[in-house]
Amino acid sequence: TQLLEQSPQFLSIQEGENLTVYCNSSSVFSSLQWYRQEPGEGPVLLVTVVTGGEVKKLKRLTFQFGDARKDSSLHITAAQPGDTGLYLCAGVGYGQNFVFGPGTRLSVLP
């Protein structure tokens, strides 16, 4: 069974700070997705990374896929209250099924 771990589980920071959250596995994935989920809503896709070592930027968010395709990180620069939410990583195995991590709950205080 493929498992994804995310750290930290909870993160509370002040507006303007930088942060990094991590998604780790002992399994290799064909691709990895990051979603953000706001209270009372379903997750919304932020990015998909496919190639080992790939870096993608989405405004203040930077996503990296590990060289070995087993881990990923999400870095947020100058966090804002609108970044508050649950960040989920989802790995896609070669069997095409998604495996979701437990999430990092981020709170950005004004």
Add this chain to the structure above:
Amino acid sequence: DVKVTQSSRYLVKRTGEKVFLECVQDMDHENMFWYRQDPGLGLRLIYFSYDVKMKEKGDIPEGYSVSREKKERFSLILESASTNQTSMYLCASSFGAGGLYEQYFGPGTRLTVT
């Protein structure tokens, strides 16, 4: 604007009741999924469907069944609800299979079984 809707946002049922959760998507997607979300466990796949009348078990199908009679509609059925099925249930759809395709999620149904 793409949309996945779920029949109820909140539902309270008694142990032993039969429960139906409905999901409708308006994007003509082939694939539909049912997950449950529990704190600290992330999303766990219950069942998915790649076509009308087709279904595949996910990681935790026990105690659940599904029905897909029309392309846009995917129903999750709890034959006899139990307290350990209290959870947030999320439906999703996607155009293709695998990780290159975005999953679009509904807002979720928070089910409480008493």
